[in-house]
Amino acid sequence: MDETGTSVAFRGGGFAPKSRRWVGVVVFVALVLFVEWGTRAGWISSLSLPRPSDVFETFRQLYDSGLLFKHLGPSLSRLTVGAILGASVGISVGILIGLFSYVRSGLVPLVAAIFPIPKIALLPLFVIWFGIGEGSKYALIAFGTFTPTVVATYGAVDNVDRTLIRMGQSFGLSWWSIVRKIVLPGAMPGILSGLRISLAIAIILLVAAEMLGAEYGIGAYILEAGSLYDLERLFAGVVILSLLGVLVSGVIGMAERRLLGWRT
Amino acid sequence: MLAPLISCKRSMMDIRLDGIGHSYDDFEVMRDISLDISSGQIVCIVGPSGCGKSTLLRFIGGLERPKLGRVLQLGEPPAGCLNPLTYIFQDFALLPWRSVSGNISLVLEDHGIKGAAADKIIEDVLARTKLSDFAKALPKQLSGGMKQRVAIARALAVKPAVMLMDEPLSALDSQTRELLMDDLVELWTRQPFTAVYVTHNLAEAVRLGHRVVVLSRRPGKIREVVDIDKPLAAREFGDADLEKTQKYLWQLMRDEARAADAELLHG
Ligand SMILES: Nc1ncnc2c1ncn2[C@@H]1O[C@H](COP(=O)(O)OP(=O)(O)OP(=O)(O)O)[C@@H](O)[C@H]1O
Ligand SMILES: [Mg+2]
Numbered sequence: 001m002d003e004t005g006t007s008v009a010f011r012g013g014g015f016a017p018k019s020r021r022w023v024g025v026v027v028f029v030a031l032v033l034f035v036e037w038g039t040r041a042g043w044i045s046s047l048s049l050p051r052p053s054d055v056f057e058t059f060r061q062l063y064d065s066g067l068l069f070k071h072l073g074p075s076l077s078r079l080t081v082g083a084i085l086g087a088s089v090g091i092s093v094g095i096l097i098g099l100f101s102y103v104r105s106g107l108v109p110l111v112a113a114i115f116p117i118p119k120i121a122l123l124p125l126f127v128i129w130f131g132i133g134e135g136s137k138y139a140l141i142a143f144g145t146f147t148p149t150v151v152a153t154y155g156a157v158d159n160v161d162r163t164l165i166r167m168g169q170s171f172g173l174s175w176w177s178i179v180r181k182i183v184l185p186g187a188m189p190g191i192l193s194g195l196r197i198s199l200a201i202a203i204i205l206l207v208a209a210e211m212l213g214a215e216y217g218i219g220a221y222i223l224e225a226g227s228l229y230d231l232e233r234l235f236a237g238v239v240i241l242s243l244l245g246v247l248v249s250g251v252i253g254m255a256e257r258r259l260l261g262w263r264t
Numbered sequence: 265m266l267a268p269l270i271s272c273k274r275s276m277m278d279i280r281l282d283g284i285g286h287s288y289d290d291f292e293v294m295r296d297i298s299l300d301i302s303s304g305q306i307v308c309i310v311g312p313s314g315c316g317k318s319t320l321l322r323f324i325g326g327l328e329r330p331k332l333g334r335v336l337q338l339g340e341p342p343a344g345c346l347n348p349l350t351y352i353f354q355d356f357a358l359l360p361w362r363s364v365s366g367n368i369s370l371v372l373e374d375h376g377i378k379g380a381a382a383d384k385i386i387e388d389v390l391a392r393t394k395l396s397d398f399a400k401a402l403p404k405q406l407s408g409g410m411k412q413r414v415a416i417a418r419a420l421a422v423k424p425a426v427m428l429m430d431e432p433l434s435a436l437d438s439q440t441r442e443l444l445m446d447d448l449v450e451l452w453t454r455q456p457f458t459a460v461y462v463t464h465n466l467a468e469a470v471r472l473g474h475r476v477v478v479l480s481r482r483p484g485k486i487r488e489v490v491d492i493d494k495p496l497a498a499r500e501f502g503d504a505d506l507e508k509t510q511k512y513l514w515q516l517m518r519d520e521a522r523a524a525d526a527e528l529l530h531g
Contacts, residue, residue, distance in 0.1 A: 171350065171418075
């Protein structure tokens with residue numbers, strides 16, 4: 001036997017992404033610095049991209065003048081009310097579709113028909129139904145969150161391990177107990193990952209909802225800046241939406257860690 | 265004077281299968297199965313793959329209805345019995361989001377047993393399955409053998425009259441299987457229970473069965489019923505007379521299994 005054998009090459013790594021929080025920050029900061037450098041050096045024209053430091057300055061002014069919270073307040077309440085409405089109705093309908101054959105046969109085609117409609121196109125309809133005030137904005141956001149939530153939820157219910165449901169029945173658990181203690185927790189991973197998508201869509205629709213008759217709101221602010229080609233303010237608004245997106249995704253991540261710690 | 269005696273006799277629950285037959289669409293799965301399962305006995309069901317063992321067990325537990333024949337429950341389940349016919353599944357069927365004790369309390373909650381009363385039962389069944397130290401653990405932290413012991417503890421918690429076990433040990437390695445068989449024998453010796461035990465493994469059948477029912481290939485019929493008189497506690501790994509019975513059972517099954525295999529191959 002040769003004493004100086006080569007050690008077996010390791011080839012079992014990868015395919016198991018872990019959360020490295022600071023990497024995201026580094027990528028973000030690097031990108032901003034890169035653009036800052038480009039705009040200062042002149043090889044990015046100030047017409048094509050605003051200078052990040054100017055955007056930050058605009059943001060600071062917005063904050064100092066107190067306008068930031070004047071815009072953020074209504075937007076957050078529209079987002080919260082609309083998303084909670086849409087997501088809760090969506091989860092309930094999704095569970096009903098997952099549990100009852102008639103509901104499934106009746107609603108799945110309907111949901112499939114509604115899903116591809118750009119909800120923005122229906123904005124005039126919502127204005128007629130719910131008025132130009134907050135009602136139509138809630139409705140638009142709720143409607144937009146509803147469809148992806150339904151689809152994700154009934155898919156998640158379908159994926160609940162049937163043997164666990166059989167187990168529940170074999171121990172004589174009531175129907176309601178099986179739904180509450182087996183189906184719902186079992187569908188939770190799918191529901192939460194569906195919410196990630198639905199809530200991002202809710203933020204997208206926020207801007208659309210504020211196209212009509214909104215004096216204050218992040219969406220209104222962005223649209224106004226856009227129509228004036230005021231890139232600094234446009235970007236300041238966009239940054240707020242992005243931060244909102246990061247925040248929502250962080251909250252869902254927290255919920256996942258809390259609720260889904262049992263996953264292997 | 266006679267009344268208590270009768271009620272005592274009544275508290276035994278036997279199961280009678282009366283001419284069970286079944287087909288899925290035109291696909292006949294089993295034919296004319298009649299069998300008595302008397303209380304305090306472990307009845308093992310063996311047979312080639314696809315002969316309808318799992319289906320038969322689902323009939324006995326009321327999870328599915330046979331097209332022909334009836335499953336009868338003779339007598340009343342003993343007092344305090346929460347779920348007369350209780351399954352132990354091959355894949356354990358534990359809720360991964362509940363701890364060991366949570367999985368057991370799951371089946372008590374619906375009977376209104378909560379708090380201290382539930383804790384007492386959980387403590388008792390965990391002690392009987394040697395799991396007391398793992399009450400707070402999640403299923404993902406347990407080995408396969410421990411998971412199946414949790415499932416056994418959960419079944420014991422509802423004080424079943426009859427336990428229905430579908431290949432409960434076949435997902436486990438052979439050492440764990442031996443240990444769990446010892447555990448089952450110990451549990452039975454301390455307090456005899458009735459069980460229908462479906463298995464592929466003839467060694468398990470001769471170790472645990474008071475009777476072994478051999479089914480033919482599909483459509484499953486009863487090929488032979490073999491009684492094993494030796495008490496469970498006296499049986500040991502590699503007993504000569506058990507080996508003989510096992511060999512006999514294998515002879516009965518071999519041709520069936522071979523034919524079943526060929527049928528599966530040719531559709
Ligand atoms: N719901 C069903 N619909 C149609 N066919 C079924 C259904 N359940 C079982 N079968 C068929 O019935 C036959 C018996 O199935 P069963 O699972 O009872 O066999 P088994 O004896 O338990 O097999 P194994 O030893 O592989 O577990 C199989 O051929 C199977 O394909
Ligand atoms: Mg089977």
